[in-house]
Amino acid sequence: MASRPTVVLIPRWGSGHFMSALEAGKKLLATGDGAFSLTVLVMHAPTQEKASEVEGHVRREAASGLDIRFLQLPAVEHPTDCVDQVEFVFRYIQLHAPNVKAAIDGLAPSSRVVAVVVDFFFTALFDVAHELAVPAYVYFTSPAAFLALMLRLPALREDMTGPGFENTERALDVPGLPPVPPSCMPVCLVKSRIQNYDTFEYHGRRFMEARGVIVNTTVELEASVLAAIADGRCVPGRPAPALHAIGPVIWFEPKDGHRHECVRWLDAQPPASVVLLCFGSMGTHDAAQVREIAAGLEQSGHRFLWVLRGPPVAGTRFPSNANLDELLPEGFLEATAGRGLVWPAWAPQSEILSHAAVGGFVTHCGWNSVLESLWFGVPMVPWPLYGEQHLNAFELVAGVGVAVALEMDRKKGFFVQAAELERAVRSLMDGASEEGRKARAKASETSAEFRRAGGEGGSSCAALKRLVVEILDLSDGRK
Structure with a gap:
C-alpha cells in the first residue's frame, strides 16, 4: 500500500512568519482536498518570548482538527560572536540542517514527503532537500517587490560605493517598480555591515534553485513586479523560479x-x-518622538486611536506597556478627550482595522499589517522603521497608490516632526484632499480585488490549484 503523502513546512519562529506560513499551508491543504497532509517542523525559537508565542500557536492549531502534524526539532547551540541578527539566523539555521534531514527521513514509510516549503531566510536547508531528492519551495512572507530586489542584489552591488546604499546618488533599478531612491532601500541593506548584504544576496541567489517561490501577494496588487521576475529581468540570462502568488495570506x-x-x-x-x-x-x-506625535495629532483635529508602547523590556527587542504619565506631554489627554484614545499595551490590530469607524492607518509597513489594512480597504500613512519596510512604503505610495507619503529624517532614526504628521493625517483623512481621496479609492478597490482573488476563479485561487497539481505531479514523477 502506498504511503500517505505529506508536504513538509519549515517556518521561521515569530508570529509574522510562523502564522503566515502556517496559513499558507492550510490553504494548500484545503485546495488539495485530502490529497496530502501537512507536517510542520518546529524549531526552538532563540528567545523565550518567541518560544512562548510559537508554543501557543502550535497548541491551538494542533487542536484544530486539521490534517496537520507538528514535529519539534531538537534544540541546537546558539551561535556566538554574530555581528547582528541576520548573521545569527543564518548560522542558527545551518546548525539545524542535520536535524531537519533526520526528521524528514523519519517520516517514511508512513508518510511520503512530496515537497518541502521553507521560510525565505532558510535557503541553507535546500541542501537537505537536494540530498533527499525532494522538490523545494520558498515561502516568501514579504511583497514581490522585496523578492525582486533580493534577486537583483548581485547586479546592484556594482552601484555600491560603500557597505550599503548610503553613498549611492542615483535611483536604483528594481524591475517592476519606479526608480527607487537609495533612501527607500530596506534598512537591512542601507544601515548595515556588508555581511548583511552578503547574506541577503546569498538567499537571493539560492531562490533560483527553488522549484518555485510561493509569494504572499496577489497578481492584481503587484502585477508589474511579478511580471518582471517571471520575464527574467531581475536575473538576466537565467530562467526565473516559478512564482505562485497565493495572497493575501492573513492570520x-x-x-x-x-x-x-x-x-x-x-x-x-x-x-x-x-x-x-x-x-x-x-x-x-x-x-522626543512621542511628544511630536502627540502635538501632530492634537493639531490635526482628527479622531485617533494611538497604540503607544513603552521602551523594550530589558534584554529583549520587544516593547513594554507604556507609562502614559511619563511619556505623554502634560495636558495632552485632557486636550484630546473625547476624540482620541491612547492605548498603552497590545491591541487587536486586525479587529480594529475591520471596524467601520477606522478611516486611516499610520503604520510601520510590516507586510502583514499592510495586507490587513488593504483587506479592510483602509488607506495608509507609511512610517517604516526596520527590515524591508522602507521599500514597502515606497511601493505603497509610488507603485500602488494606497498611501499618503510621510517625510522623515532618516539620519535621526526616521524622526517625524509634528507639523509633518499633522499634514499627512489631514491629507489622508480630510475629504478635501485629492491625495487622500485617491488613496482611499484605491484602497477600497484593492480590498475588492483581494476578495475576488481568493474566491473561486480568482487569481490566487487558480495559483493554489496549479501549485497543488504541480506538487502531486512531481511526486508521481510526471514532471
Missing part, C-alpha cells in the same frame, strides 16, 4: 467573545473618522 487573531476596550471605544465614533497609529510588535519611539 486573524482568534476572538474570545470579549470586545476589547479599543473596539468598544470605536463603537462610539462616526464612520471612517478615526486614524489608527500602530507600529508592530517591535515598533517603539523615544520620548
Whole structure:
C-alpha cells in the first residue's frame, strides 16, 4: 500500500512568519482536498518570548482538527560572536540542517514527503532537500517587490560605493517598480555591515534553485513586479523560479467573545473618522518622538486611536506597556478627550482595522499589517522603521497608490516632526484632499480585488490549484 503523502513546512519562529506560513499551508491543504497532509517542523525559537508565542500557536492549531502534524526539532547551540541578527539566523539555521534531514527521513514509510516549503531566510536547508531528492519551495512572507530586489542584489552591488546604499546618488533599478531612491532601500541593506548584504544576496541567489517561490501577494496588487521576475529581468540570462502568488495570506487573531476596550471605544465614533497609529510588535519611539506625535495629532483635529508602547523590556527587542504619565506631554489627554484614545499595551490590530469607524492607518509597513489594512480597504500613512519596510512604503505610495507619503529624517532614526504628521493625517483623512481621496479609492478597490482573488476563479485561487497539481505531479514523477 502506498504511503500517505505529506508536504513538509519549515517556518521561521515569530508570529509574522510562523502564522503566515502556517496559513499558507492550510490553504494548500484545503485546495488539495485530502490529497496530502501537512507536517510542520518546529524549531526552538532563540528567545523565550518567541518560544512562548510559537508554543501557543502550535497548541491551538494542533487542536484544530486539521490534517496537520507538528514535529519539534531538537534544540541546537546558539551561535556566538554574530555581528547582528541576520548573521545569527543564518548560522542558527545551518546548525539545524542535520536535524531537519533526520526528521524528514523519519517520516517514511508512513508518510511520503512530496515537497518541502521553507521560510525565505532558510535557503541553507535546500541542501537537505537536494540530498533527499525532494522538490523545494520558498515561502516568501514579504511583497514581490522585496523578492525582486533580493534577486537583483548581485547586479546592484556594482552601484555600491560603500557597505550599503548610503553613498549611492542615483535611483536604483528594481524591475517592476519606479526608480527607487537609495533612501527607500530596506534598512537591512542601507544601515548595515556588508555581511548583511552578503547574506541577503546569498538567499537571493539560492531562490533560483527553488522549484518555485510561493509569494504572499496577489497578481492584481503587484502585477508589474511579478511580471518582471517571471520575464527574467531581475536575473538576466537565467530562467526565473516559478512564482505562485497565493495572497493575501492573513492570520486573524482568534476572538474570545470579549470586545476589547479599543473596539468598544470605536463603537462610539462616526464612520471612517478615526486614524489608527500602530507600529508592530517591535515598533517603539523615544520620548522626543512621542511628544511630536502627540502635538501632530492634537493639531490635526482628527479622531485617533494611538497604540503607544513603552521602551523594550530589558534584554529583549520587544516593547513594554507604556507609562502614559511619563511619556505623554502634560495636558495632552485632557486636550484630546473625547476624540482620541491612547492605548498603552497590545491591541487587536486586525479587529480594529475591520471596524467601520477606522478611516486611516499610520503604520510601520510590516507586510502583514499592510495586507490587513488593504483587506479592510483602509488607506495608509507609511512610517517604516526596520527590515524591508522602507521599500514597502515606497511601493505603497509610488507603485500602488494606497498611501499618503510621510517625510522623515532618516539620519535621526526616521524622526517625524509634528507639523509633518499633522499634514499627512489631514491629507489622508480630510475629504478635501485629492491625495487622500485617491488613496482611499484605491484602497477600497484593492480590498475588492483581494476578495475576488481568493474566491473561486480568482487569481490566487487558480495559483493554489496549479501549485497543488504541480506538487502531486512531481511526486508521481510526471514532471
